[in-house]
Amino acid sequence: MSQNNHKMRIIDKLSYGIGSIPYALKEATFGNFVLFFYTQVLGLSGSLTGLAIFISVIWDAVSDPMVGAWSDRLKSRWGRRHPPMVLGSIPLALSFVILFSPPEAWLEQQWAMFGWLLFSVLLLRTSLTIFYIPQNAMGAEMVDNYAERSSIVSFRTNLGWIAGVAIPAICLTVIFAEVNGQDGRFVIANYAIYGWVAFVLVMLSCLLCVLGTRHYIPRLQKIAARSKESPGMRGMLSDTLATLRNDNFRRIFILEIAVGGTLGILGALQMITWTYFWELSVEQIALLALSSLLAVAVAFPGMSWMARRWEKQTLLRIAVAGLVFNTLWLVPGRLLGVIPENGTHWLFAMVFINTLITTILTIMRTVNLHSIMADIADEHELETGRRQEGVFFAATTFALKFVMGFGYMVAGPLLDIVGLQPGVEPGQASESALFGIGIVVGPVLVALLMIPWWLAMRIDVSRKRTDEIQAALILQARSDY
Numbered sequence: 447m448s449q450n451n452h453k454m455r456i457i458d459k460l461s462y463g464i465g466s467i468p469y470a471l472k473e474a475t476f477g478n479f480v481l482f483f484y485t486q487v488l489g490l491s492g493s494l495t496g497l498a499i500f501i502s503v504i505w506d507a508v509s510d511p512m513v514g515a516w517s518d519r520l521k522s523r524w525g526r527r528h529p530p531m532v533l534g535s536i537p538l539a540l541s542f543v544i545l546f547s548p549p550e551a552w553l554e555q556q557w558a559m560f561g562w563l564l565f566s567v568l569l570l571r572t573s574l575t576i577f578y579i580p581q582n583a584m585g586a587e588m589v590d591n592y593a594e595r596s597s598i599v600s601f602r603t604n605l606g607w608i609a610g611v612a613i614p615a616i617c618l619t620v621i622f623a624e625v626n627g628q629d630g631r632f633v634i635a636n637y638a639i640y641g642w643v644a645f646v647l648v649m650l651s652c653l654l655c656v657l658g659t660r661h662y663i664p665r666l667q668k669i670a671a672r673s674k675e676s677p678g679m680r681g682m683l684s685d686t687l688a689t690l691r692n693d694n695f696r697r698i699f700i701l702e703i704a705v706g707g708t709l710g711i712l713g714a715l716q717m718i719t720w721t722y723f724w725e726l727s728v729e730q731i732a733l734l735a736l737s738s739l740l741a742v743a744v745a746f747p748g749m750s751w752m753a754r755r756w757e758k759q760t761l762l763r764i765a766v767a768g769l770v771f772n773t774l775w776l777v778p779g780r781l782l783g784v785i786p787e788n789g790t791h792w793l794f795a796m797v798f799i800n801t802l803i804t805t806i807l808t809i810m811r812t813v814n815l816h817s818i819m820a821d822i823a824d825e826h827e828l829e830t831g832r833r834q835e836g837v838f839f840a841a842t843t844f845a846l847k848f849v850m851g852f853g854y855m856v857a858g859p860l861l862d863i864v865g866l867q868p869g870v871e872p873g874q875a876s877e878s879a880l881f882g883i884g885i886v887v888g889p890v891l892v893a894l895l896m897i898p899w900w901l902a903m904r905i906d907v908s909r910k911r912t913d914e915i916q917a918a919l920i921l922q923a924r925s926d927y
Contacts, residue, residue: 454589459601461658462588465531465581466606467651468538471644472574474610475542477713478618481854482721483546483637484563485861488553489868494560496858502567503852509575514838517580525663527580527587528656534576535652541570542644546637577652583838584659586820587666590916596753596817603812604746607738607805609647615735617643618728631721631728632869692829695822695838697901698815705766705811705898708773708891710853715887718857722866722875723780723883724797725788737798741805749813757909758814758821763902765811770895772807776800777888781881788873818905821912828915828922860886 476499484490513530520526545566552558585598621639622630630636712719720726720734752761776796779785786792823838864882866875 454594454598458588458659458662459598460605461655462581462585462598463601463605464651464658465578465655466602467609468574468648469578470606470610471542471613471647472570473713474614475545475640475644476854477716478614479637479640479717480545481714481857481861482631482717484559485858486718486868486870487632487634487637488548488559490559490563491556492858492861492866494556494858495563496854496856498560498564499567499854499858500852501564502571505568506571506575509572510579513575514579514583517583518832524660525666527584527666528660528663530576530580531652531656534573534578535649535656537569538573538577538652539645539648541566541573542648543638543641545570546641581655582816584662584666585816586823586838588659588662590824595820596758596813597750599816599820600746600749600813603809603816604742607742607809609651611735611738611805613643613647615732618732622728624728629728629871631717692822692826694818694825694905694907697905698818698822701766701898701901701905702815704901705769705895707852708769708894709808711856712853712887712891714853714857715860715883718861718866719883719887720797721872722870723777723880723887724793725872726794726797730794734798734801737802738805741802741809745806745809745813749810752810758818759902759905759907761810762814762818762905763899765807765814766895766899766902768807769804769811770892770899772800772803773888773892773895777884778892781884781888818907821907821915824912824915824919825907828918856886 480499481492481495484495485492517526517530520529522529545563548559548562552562585602586595589595589598617640618631621636621643622633624630625633717731720731726734776785785796819838826832826838860882864876864879866879866883
């Protein structure tokens with residue numbers, strides 16, 4: 447093995463980064479539309495909606511690590527990452543159409559709607575796993591350089607954020623706009639249109655990612671050839687469990703579950719909170735996308751500047767601590783009566799600033815955490831002789847999916863408990879319902895975020911340690927040769 451210390455071409459980083467769009471679109475879809483569509487528009491019980499999402503996440507517990515291990519072991523003329531990416535693309539795109547096109551005859555029965563939602567999210571999550579985990583793992587193999595790994599993850603993360611905020615914002619303005627006094631978010635047909643828009647975007651991004659990174663296949667094959675693997679299904683299970691022996695990986699895995707759990711609840715309740723708790727209009731919600739785009743504009747160059755001056759683990763700690771403090775002031779301030787009233791410019795400005803800060807800190811956390819994951823994969827190879835980026839990234843991806851499912855398991859029943867009625871207009875929700883939502887997205891999330899803050903302080907993957915590991919891998923490869 448020789449270190450790949452040269453800087454990657456911008457076009458290669460863009461081609462790889464575009465592959466984050468399907469995952470970002472899934473996150474945006476579930477955060478902005480799924481809970482609102484099935485509970486407030488179709489009238490499905492919040493508990494059944496949450497249950498369907500949670501069951502699909504339990505399936506992810508099986509599929510994610512198995513796909514990761516399969517991708518690590520796959521041997522073909524097209525490498526081990528690209529064939530699964532191609533295989534998952536078409537069903538992933540179709541799943542968005544299916545999700546928002548339930549048969550009209552099924553809309554009168556709760557369990558029929560539940561079955562359609564469950565089938566849709568199982569298809570979406572499984573096909574996303576097949577595409578996204580190999581795509582994610584590929585980034586750790588495309589470059590060895592400590593700083594360039596942060597750069598490529600930064601491209602992927604920021605492109606995902608741009609897509610994840612711009613697409614829903616544009617769709618809210620164009621597809622879900624108010625027509626003849628009717629709020630477009632309560633029109634069933636609009637969601638079917640959104641599903642087809644998502645189909646086109648997923649197909650294009652998957653195609654561009656696969657074609658744009660195909661010339662890396664020979665390099666990926668050489669890296670795969672170094673791995674010492676155990677044979678058969680038992681070997682796949684052994685490889686998966688072996689990753690948990692790494693102290694840094696265990697801490698990151700638990701950290702992602704903890705921080706993702708809070709953001710999963712926040713994401714699942716996002717449209718509900720904006721619509722009922724803050725009483726924002728469709729236009730104001732679309733404008734909030736500007737805060738995320740501004741965050742990307744700040745974070746993208748900022749990540750490179752900070753990566754040259756501080757260790758990744760230091761930046762990760764700052765990001766998680768910042769999320770704690772940024773969650774501490776806005777919603778709790780409203781519950782204490784010190785935040786301006788809904789409908790004022792000051793209130794919207796404060797929501798805008800809070801969203802901006804949250805996005806910047808989340809980008810910082812994601813970039814540094816995933817870059818650290820690539821360094822841990824080197825550490826694991828030195829200790830075990832196995833290249834298992836697929837399993838590592840499958841575990842962290844499952845953690846994120848699990849907590850999003852956990853978010854729905856909290857958010858769905860919460861809507862039933864607090865009594866938020868389907869179809870209720872903004873400004874008409876009961877005070878008890880709004881108070882219940884505020885308690886969860888405020889003080890409860892602050893308490894949950896203390897766990898990942900503590901874990902972030904215990905991660906130890908320094909630049910010096912990574913350089914020593916890669917030098918040892920070079921010597922090891924030469925001696926084997």
